[in-house]
Amino acid sequence: MRTISGYKATVGALTAIFWKGMKHYTRYPGSFVLILVMPFLFTLMIFGMGQFVGGSNASANFATRTGTTNILVYEILGSAVWMIGWVVVEDVGVALRDEQMKGTLEQNFLAPVNRFTLLIGLSLTDIAITSLVFVVVVGVTTIIMLPAAFLNLLQAFLILLVGLIPLFGIGFLFAGFVLKFKEPYIFTQILNLLFATLTGTYYPVTLLPYWVQFLSGALPQTYVIEDMRQIVLANQTLVSIYGSIFVLLVLALAYPTFGYAIFKYLEKKASVTGEFSKY
Amino acid sequence: MSKIFETKEGPLLRKVPKKVVAVDGISFSVPKGEIFGLLGPNGAGKTTTIKMLCTLITPTSGDAFVNGYSVARDEQKVRENLGVMLTGERTLYWKLTGRENLEYFAALYHLDPLDARKHIDELLDLVGLKQHEHMFVENYSTGMRIRLSFAKAILNDAPVLLFDEPTASLDPQSSRLIRDTIRGLKNQGHAVILTTHNMEEADLLSDRVAIIDRGSIVALGSPSELKEKVKINDVIEIEARNLSDRTVSAIETFSEVSKVAVTADPQSSEKGSLRIHAEKGKEVLPKILEFLVRKQVSVTKVSFIEPTLEDVFISETGRSLRD
Numbered sequence: 115m116r117t118i119s120g121y122k123a124t125v126g127a128l129t130a131i132f133w134k135g136m137k138h139y140t141r142y143p144g145s146f147v148l149i150l151v152m153p154f155l156f157t158l159m160i161f162g163m164g165q166f167v168g169g170s171n172a173s174a175n176f177a178t179r180t181g182t183t184n185i186l187v188y189e190i191l192g193s194a195v196w197m198i199g200w201v202v203v204e205d206v207g208v209a210l211r212d213e214q215m216k217g218t219l220e221q222n223f224l225a226p227v228n229r230f231t232l233l234i235g236l237s238l239t240d241i242a243i244t245s246l247v248f249v250v251v252v253g254v255t256t257i258i259m260l261p262a263a264f265l266n267l268l269q270a271f272l273i274l275l276v277g278l279i280p281l282f283g284i285g286f287l288f289a290g291f292v293l294k295f296k297e298p299y300i301f302t303q304i305l306n307l308l309f310a311t312l313t314g315t316y317y318p319v320t321l322l323p324y325w326v327q328f329l330s331g332a333l334p335q336t337y338v339i340e341d342m343r344q345i346v347l348a349n350q351t352l353v354s355i356y357g358s359i360f361v362l363l364v365l366a367l368a369y370p371t372f373g374y375a376i377f378k379y380l381e382k383k384a385s386v387t388g389e390f391s392k393y
Numbered sequence: 394m395s396k397i398f399e400t401k402e403g404p405l406l407r408k409v410p411k412k413v414v415a416v417d418g419i420s421f422s423v424p425k426g427e428i429f430g431l432l433g434p435n436g437a438g439k440t441t442t443i444k445m446l447c448t449l450i451t452p453t454s455g456d457a458f459v460n461g462y463s464v465a466r467d468e469q470k471v472r473e474n475l476g477v478m479l480t481g482e483r484t485l486y487w488k489l490t491g492r493e494n495l496e497y498f499a500a501l502y503h504l505d506p507l508d509a510r511k512h513i514d515e516l517l518d519l520v521g522l523k524q525h526e527h528m529f530v531e532n533y534s535t536g537m538r539i540r541l542s543f544a545k546a547i548l549n550d551a552p553v554l555l556f557d558e559p560t561a562s563l564d565p566q567s568s569r570l571i572r573d574t575i576r577g578l579k580n581q582g583h584a585v586i587l588t589t590h591n592m593e594e595a596d597l598l599s600d601r602v603a604i605i606d607r608g609s610i611v612a613l614g615s616p617s618e619l620k621e622k623v624k625i626n627d628v629i630e631i632e633a634r635n636l637s638d639r640t641v642s643a644i645e646t647f648s649e650v651s652k653v654a655v656t657a658d659p660q661s662s663e664k665g666s667l668r669i670h671a672e673k674g675k676e677v678l679p680k681i682l683e684f685l686v687r688k689q690v691s692v693t694k695v696s697f698i699e700p701t702l703e704d705v706f707i708s709e710t711g712r713s714l715r716d
Contacts, residue, residue, distance in 0.1 A: 115512060115550040116505040117473075123503040130500030134489065141488045217483030220449055221545070224479075225501035226472040385451045388398060388444070 127227045131235025132242070135209070139243065149201060149243065153193035153251045160189055160316045180318055182347045187263075190255045191270075191346060192315040195339045197251075198244040198274070199281050199309055202237065204302040206285030207292040209236045214292075220390050229381065230374060233289060237282045241275075248274055256346065263346045270342040272352065276362050277338035283369025290373075290380030293389060314339050334369065337362045394419055394455035396441050396608075415441040417608035418455070423584045425552070428575060430599030431588040432702060434714050438608040439588035440480065443557050446586070447477045460552050460584075473502075478546035480558040487531035491522050491541050494530060495548060502549040509548075516544040519574065536567045543571055547578065554578060556587040560594060572598055592702040592714060604706050611709040619705040626651055627674025628704050631667040632694040633685065640688045644669065649677040654713040664693075668707055 118126060139146055164172050164185070177183045213219035222232060248271060256264055284305075291301055312326065313319070313335035319327055330336045337358050344350040344358075352359065384390060396416040401408035416438040423429040431439045444450040446457055448468045456463050462470040478484075485494050492513060499509035517523045520540040530538060543559060556575065560568040575598060579585055589595050595602050596616045604612040604619070612619055636655060645653045650671045658664035671677045674697060685692055706714045 116508045117503045117549075118505050119503065126500045126503065126506065130497050134486065134493075134497050137493070138486075138488055216486070217481060218486060220479060221484050221498070222501065223449060224447055224472060224475070224477050225498065226469055226503065227501040228469065382451070385449065386453075388441070388450045390449055 123227075124231055127231050128235045128238060131232065132238040135236060135239030136242065139239065146243070149197060149247055150250055153190060153197045153247070156196075156316075157186065157189040157193045160193075161185060179321065180343075182343075184260055184347060187255055187259050187347060188343060189316060190252060191342050192339050194248060194251045195274070195277070195335055195342065196306075196310050196313070196315040198247055198278075199313075199335050200302075200306045201244055201247070202240050202278060202281040203284045203288060203306060203309075204299075205240050206233055206236050206282065207288035207302060208299075210289045211292045211296065214296075214390065223390060229378070233286055233374070233377070234282075237285065241278060244274075244278065245271075252346075260346070263349075266345050266349070269352050270345045273338055273341045273345065273359070273362070276359070276366055277334050279366035280334035280362070280369035283366075283371070283373035286370060286373030286377045290377035293377075293384040294380040296389075309333065309335055312336070332365075334362060334365045337365070394442075394445060394452045394457050396438075396445060396450065397453045414608050416445065416452075419603075419605070419608070419610050420455075421603055421610065421613065423553075423586055425584050426579055426582050427600045428579045428585040428587065428598050430595040430602040431586065431605055432590070432592060432595040432599075432602050432706070432714075433588075433605035434590055434706075434712075437590075437605045439590075439605055440557055441608075442605070443477070443479075443555050443586070443588055446471075447475055447555055448472060473549075474551055474553055476546045476549055476551035476554045478542050478554075478556045478559055480561060484542050485530050485538060485545070488529060490527050490529055491517065491533070491537075492526040494541060495545060498545050498548055504549060512548065512550075516548065520544045521570065536563050539563055540567060540571070543574070547574075552583060554583050554585045556585065558589055559587060560589075560591070568594075590714060592706075596702050602702060604702070604709060606706070606710045606712075612705055616702060619702060620700045623670065623700045623704045623708045626670040626672060626700075626708075628698050628700050629667075629669040629671060629674050629678060629681070630694075630696050630698050631669065631681070631685070631692055633665065633667065634663045634691045634693065636665045636667065636690055637688075640685070640690060641667065643688075644681060644684065647671070647677060647680065649673055650681075652707050652711055654707040654711065656713045668704065668713065670704065670708060 164176065168175050173183065173185065176185055180188055182188055210219060213222060253267060256267055288301055312330045313333050314330065319330045319336055322330060341355050341358050344355055394416060395418050398413045398415055400411050400413060402411050403409045419442060421429065431442060433439050441450060445452045446459060446464060448464050448471050452465065456465045459471045460474040462474060464471050486497070489497065495513045495516065496509070499513065517526050520543060522537060522541060525533065525537065530541065533541065539562065546554065546556065560571050563571065575585055575587065587598065599616060601613065601615050602619060603610045641653055641655055644650060650669055652670040654668045656666050656668070669681065682692060682695070703714050
């Protein structure tokens with residue numbers, strides 16, 4: 115039996131993992147609908163709360179603090195990035211846990227495909243899903259609310275793609291926790307709710323206490339959300355926000371490196387205690 | 394190679410660390426073109442051994458070499474040289490079809506896509522699933538899933554093959570198919586290691602058998618060599634009702650009796666069978682029967698039988714394989 119090696123082997127494995135993930139998504143379509151609907155529901159909830167608390171001054175207060183009167187696009191951008199972040203951070207770890215529960219994790223680990231390719235492959239499915247979420251949720255909202263900014267979405271989408279890389283790093287970290295400690299939802303749900311609070315999903319991070327803003331500055335979503343708002347709502351370009359993009363690129367290098375190192379360490383620990391087949 | 398698992402037992406906040414020796418210094422080698430059976434009861438350490446060989450569990454001490462590659466240092470190379478079938482039917486993607494499962498794993502094993510397609514056709518044919526290749530695995534029967542798992546294990550045509558209980562929960566026809574294929578693989582020069590708690594299977598398939606109990610190899614040799622060792626004794630099998638532990642212990646004290654093992658009947662808590670190893674069995678049998686009658690044990694069947702690998706296990710451990 116002939117085998118392939120080098121980039122052909124890696125691309126072949128990535129493609130297979132990607133399509134396997136896509137087939138599972140389409141054969142369990144419920145989660146798909148949820149991801150598409152959630153950003154709208156959360157935005158409506160925040161919108162309603164804002165109106166209730168702010169009363170007739172709500173829109174004016176919002177404009178003063180954010181620099182835009184377009185509440186819906188502002189909130190939908192935050193909401194979509196939050197949801198995309200949720201999917202990416204959770205799905206790499208949850209996908210491994212899912213494989214563990216199904217009994218297929220060991221089968222994947224028996225194959226000579228390296229773990230990094232496996233994790234990236236699981237992430238590729240998420241890239242496709244999250245891109246679709248972006249196009250549908252943000253695209254549709256912008257066309258309706260701010261048609262003039264529609265072309266800016268392409269630049270915003272590039273920011274999102276760069277922003278996904280550090281999120282995968284956080285995903286790798288959780289994948290390690292999942293292998294060793296199981297119970298992925300405890301970690302991911304707490305963290306994802308924390309992300310919504312810290313990264314300016316529904317309000318500017320400048321409203322947060324100074325020391326909390328320090329934490330926000332270490333999280334990639336903070337930059338993705340802010341940069342996308344700058345591009346779509348304030349007509350900025352990728353060039354004009356280069357400082358923020360530079361930080362995002364640094365995070366794109368740091369998070370996956372750190373996340374994968376922790377994953378390998380916890381994977382080794384799990385192999386010592388025989389965790390791969392345990393529920 | 395050894396494996397000690399460290400666990401914690403007891404209520405929360407009062408957990409006590411506990412060490413469990415799963416595999417205790419076992420060592421064996423399997424040349425090309427040999428089927429090597431690891432026979433032992435559940436919990437003997439067979440699966441842990443297999444999982445250490447295929448890099449899923451890290452040994453606590455020692456090392457193993459698969460086609461010359463160390464499981465401790467060359468994990469990737471070991472995986473390239475292994476085809477593995479782990480026990481159970483949940484080793485496949487149930488929401489994928491049979492063919493999609495094999496195509497997926499072919500990519501993870503870096504098989505050339507064109508070769509893989511042809512090979513998958515052959516394998517599906519071999520395991521009798523060609524007609525059902527486009528059916529979701531969730532709609533397969535248990536037997537079909539196990540046959541597909543088997544096909545997955547030999548997909549990459551690896552020189553070393555590990556099968557963990559390959560025929561467990563299979564019907565006789567499917568079991569025969571798997572066994573015949575394993576023999577064929579041996580003839581093609583593959584080194585095959587299979588674990589089983591089924592002594593007939595170990596006897597039928599293996600060129601050599603290691604009998605494993607509580608993590609250690611207690612006997613190793615060809616099935617005929619191993620059975621020859623216990624042939625110095627007669628083997629008497631007595632099926633009976635109302636056997637008590639005290640009665641069994643008393644039989645063990647007979648001077649002619651070397652070993653006694655009891656197997657409970659899974660259908661009835663009252664029924665069981667005694668397997669007695671004794672010198673001059675014909676002379677001691679009347680004494681044993683008389684003793685059993687006196688103890689109000691109702692004997693339903695008595696027979697002298699040819700020693701099997703079960704008797705080798707009894708002779709080495711004093712227990713039945715099915716304990």
